[in-house]
Amino acid sequence: MNFDLTEERQMLQDSLRRYLREKYSTATRNEILERPNGMSEEVWTQLAELGVIGAMFTEEQGGFGGAGFDIAVVFEELGRAGVIEPFMDSALIGGRILAACDKTDLVEEMIGGGLQLAVAHGEPTSRYDMSHVRTSVDGGKLNGRKAVVMNAENADHLIVSARASGDVADEAGIALYLVAKDAAGLTIQGYPLLAGGRAAEVTLDGVEGELLTEDGFAVLSDVMALATMAQCAETLGAMDTATRLTNDYLGTRKQFGRPIGTFQALAHRMADMLIEMEQARSAVINAAGNLREETRIRDMNISAAKNLLGRAGRLIAEESIQMHGGIAMTQEYELAHIAKRITMADHRFGDTDHHLERFIALSAA
Amino acid sequence: MDLSYTDEELAFRDEVRAFMRDELPKEMSDKIRLGDELGKEGQEKWHAILNSKGWLAPNWPKKFGGAEWNAVQRHIFEEEAAAHHAPRIVPFGLSMLAPVLQKFGSKEQQDYWLPRLLEGKDWWCQGYSEPGAGSDLASLKTRAVREGDHYIVNGQKTWTTLGQHANMIFCLVRTDPDVKQQEGISFLLIDMNTPGIEVRPIILLDGTHEVNEVFFDDVKVPVENLVGEENKGWTYAKYLLTHERTNIAGVGFSQAGLNTVKRIARAEMAGGKPLMANPHFAARVAQVEIDLKAMATSNMRIISAAAAGGAPGVEASMLKVKGTIIRQEINDLARRAVGPYAMPFASEAIEGSNEALPDPHEAGPVAAQYFNNRKLSIFGGSNEIQRGIIAKVMMGGGQ
Known part of the structure; x- marks a missing residue:
């Protein structure tokens, strides 16, 4: 066994961490948070130049990574700095769907930093069920409504899932379409998100799109496995920041004439946070290291990680705020944003309970 | 031992219910239910409505123009107010400063400031x-x-x-x-x-x-x-803090919050069934409900024991800790219940982002409320401070 990063991944981690430390301060990020489009194009382009997007794709796809640990390294650093630019939804999910559907030109554009995508899959009543698709396709025209579509307003193209056949919750019969942002009949109603960035409700009224695949569920389940693992890695990075900030604060904040970290009631809780950090790190390693295993093993490890990160993340976000006290409740303090990132991650790709149930079902299979 | 309200208490509850039904403006309760800010004007309007009924200062003695309710009456009022999504009474002047002035202030201070408080000046x-x-x-x-x-x-x-x-x-x-x-x-x-x-x-x-x-x-x-x-001043400050801690358990808020969670979870679908029928979510709800039922009785035991108008001692610290844990757990359930719709955010602080948000269950900004209510275990003496008080008093014998 060897738990060290390869030299290439270590270099990527170092350069990414250095860039974000120097160029993505709390003040910079808080300024980006208030922008109408919810992101910085400059940060997007510069991170693309650093290879952040290329690392998400295999060599055959035109990238230089694409394996679980390449993606985990990137997203842990993005999470550590609380990055709000849509690397998850635009680059990883959108890009890898296009790669799986052999849209080589668009993938190349994505890796170069010149493309924005949005994936319109979830619907108002689908919650976390990946096979729940009511949006219909008939004679090549798409009709329906998509919910909380990340990055929709900034996207050049939307990838839309639609039911070509079968019942609303069937895995078979889901097709994926590529829709241009200015397609007739497409309505995008955008809004900001609590943890930064923007999403939209998307309405499709007789919209024409280009068919990407008729086996949409197979593509989606592979890409969502990657994304869920990446989300765990991102949350791990955010949790590491919360833990570090809390550790520092307990050592410097004085009440009753001594650093508050010297009170055992707080010191033991800090110790519990550090223990949970190790658990979380190992869960992410399990998820990333089993990505190429058979589907059942892969998904068991992913659900295990998402459930554990949900629980450990809640503990760390809440305890970090509590042990800081009022200062952590203020918007301008780094921890406030980080805690929101951690907690809102529980609402993506299935929450703690969803993945507990999925783990039980897969274990029994 | 009798767990039910007396006839007088039931009659009082009916009176409060009728008041809430007839006098609480709907636009006000809608705002509170959806977690919106009432603003200064709205808050002053509610105070004036209460004052015209003589209910603005429930804890004040009658000689100062208060209602002089006992602890059970105050509890009934708070429970009904929460159930009807009434605004809170802004506590700083009426519930915190006023008792200090009444006990330690000069006659001139009492005569000048107390009527102004009732009049909303x-x-x-x-x-x-x-x-x-x-x-x-x-x-x-x-x-x-x-x-x-x-x-x-x-x-x-x-x-x-x-x-x-x-x-x-x-x-x-x-x-x-x-x-x-x-x-x-x-x-x-x-x-x-x-x-x-x-x-x-x-x-x-x-x-x-x-x-x-x-x-x-x-x-x-x-x-x-x-x-x-x-x-x-420290003596007065401590006296004030004991008054800050009345309604500390927040039973009414928790009950109203739990009802909202159940309403959302009956409508939200998960895997083809209502979320409320999901065993894991149902277990989370039941666990909180069991804790809340016990705490409601603890709360009644403690406030019944407290003299009319008085404030409980170390038990208030226990109610604060347990009450805030329960309220925060309910906030956590609400954000879980709405699924991906927990993520949208309307902020008054971010310019131009006060847009209409998708809210299929009319749940309001439940995730924002989850974060906002992290304050409950921090302010008014953090839960760590309360635990310190409990340990000191109960283990060391005496306050």
Whole structure:
């Protein structure tokens, strides 16, 4: 066994961490948070130049990574700095769907930093069920409504899932379409998100799109496995920041004439946070290291990680705020944003309970 | 032992229900239900409605114009108010300052300030915490120096709730720096319009402007605005804190919150079934409900034991800890219940982002409320401080 990063991944981690430390301060990020489009194009382009997007794709796809640990390294650093630019939804999910559907030109554009995508899959009543698709396709025209579509307003193209056949919750019969942002009949109603960035409700009224695949569920389940693992890695990075900030604060904040970290009631809780950090790190390693295993093993490890990160993340976000006290409740303090990132991650790709149930079902299979 | 209300208590509850039904404006309860800000005007309007019924000051003695309700009546009112999504009574003047003035203030102070409170002429805020004095409140540094007929005040207060609306602030200030910390503190009433006072907003993590920093730069305060004796302020502050802790358990809020969670979970679908039928989610709800039922009875036991108008002792700390844990758990359930729709966010702090949000269950901004209510276990004496009090009193014998 060897738990060290390869030299290439270590270099990527170092350069990414250095860039974000120097160029993505709390003040910079808080300024980006208030922008109408919810992101910085400059940060997007510069991170693309650093290879952040290329690392998400295999060599055959035109990238230089694409394996679980390449993606985990990137997203842990993005999470550590609380990055709000849509690397998850635009680059990883959108890009890898296009790669799986052999849209080589668009993938190349994505890796170069010149493309924005949005994936319109979830619907108002689908919650976390990946096979729940009511949006219909008939004679090549798409009709329906998509919910909380990340990055929709900034996207050049939307990838839309639609039911070509079968019942609303069937895995078979889901097709994926590529829709241009200015397609007739497409309505995008955008809004900001609590943890930064923007999403939209998307309405499709007789919209024409280009068919990407008729086996949409197979593509989606592979890409969502990657994304869920990446989300765990991102949350791990955010949790590491919360833990570090809390550790520092307990050592410097004085009440009753001594650093508050010297009170055992707080010191033991800090110790519990550090223990949970190790658990979380190992869960992410399990998820990333089993990505190429058979589907059942892969998904068991992913659900295990998402459930554990949900629980450990809640503990760390809440305890970090509590042990800081009022200062952590203020918007301008780094921890406030980080805690929101951690907690809102529980609402993506299935929450703690969803993945507990999925783990039980897969274990029994 | 009888767990039911007496006939008189039931009649009182009916009266409160009728009042809420007839007098609480719908646009007000809609706002509260969806977690919107009521604003200064709306809050003052609710105060006026309560005052016309004689219910604005439930805890005041009748001789000062209060309702002089006993603990059970107050509990019934709070429970009904929460169930009907009535606004809270802004507590700083009516529930916190007033008892101090009634017990320690001069006749002139009582005659001047108390009627103004009922009439809504002043909006009070609380000047207690400082950047370096939170849990360790007695270490406060804001300085007041007597010069002739005035005190000259210099320093900074923080976490001043709704200070942006206030025209008056009651402050703890240090008048003697050379004695034991608790023995050099005085209690001053300060006009917020005095030159040298600056209020700066603090935006909270859910984008709301609830709290402020207040800066004092050579602020002149007339000596008649000293409450009680100089350097006895700590005694008054502690007395005030016991009043801050009435309704500390928040049973009514928790019950209303739990009802909302169940309503959402019956409508939200998960895997083809209502979320409420999901065994994991149902177990989470049941667990909180079991805790809440027990705490509601603890709350009744404790407030029944407290003398009418009085405040409970160490039991209040127990109710604070358990009550906030339960309320925060309910906030957590609500954000879980709405699934991906927890993520959208309308913030008054971010310009141009007060857009209509998708809200299929009319749940309001449940995730923002989850974050906002992390404050419950921090303010008014953090849960760590409360546990310290419980341990000290129960293990050390005596307060």
